[in-house]
Amino acid sequence: xxxxxxxxxxxxxxxxxSFIVRNWVWLYSFNLSGAVLLTxxxxxxxxxxxxxxxxxxxxxLSYRLVSEIRSRRARPPGAxx
Numbered sequence: 097x098x099x100x101x102x103x104x105x106x107x108x109x110x111x112x113x114s115f116i117v118r119n120w121v122w123l124y125s126f127n128l129s130g131a132v133l134l135t136x137x138x139x140x141x142x143x144x145x146x147x148x149x150x151x152x153x154x155x156x157l158s159y160r161l162v163s164e165i166r167s168r169r170a171r172p173p174g175a176x177x
Contacts, residue, residue, distance in 0.1 A: 100137060100140045100141060103133050103136055103137045103140065104133070104134065104137035104141075106130075106133050107129075107130045107131070107132075107133030107134035107136075107137055108130065108134070109130070110126050110127070110129045110130030110133065111126070111127055111130035111131065111134070112130075113126050113130075114126035114127035114130065120164050121161065121164055121165060121168070124157055124160050124161040124164060125161060127157055128154060128157040128158060128161055131150055131153045131154040131157055132150075132154050134146075134150045135147060135150035135151050135154055138150050
């Protein structure tokens with residue numbers, strides 16, 4: 097399997113893995129990692145539409161991950177989610 101395909105498959109596996117995670121921080125982390133790898137994959141295969149879509153999803157997931165981490169720090173210890 098060539099390097100480009102490996103990057104695409106790893107990205108796909110990370111996105112699929114995020115669907116079974118219940119913790120929001122981990123969900124966003126796996127999903128973001130997969131989206132970044134898929135952005136790289138789309139760029140490497142020369143697909144501008146897929147590259148833009150995945151880059152947009154990566155930016156959105158970055159925002160959501162940072163927001164979730166900030167909100168967890170603002171909660172008092174022992175608070176229920």
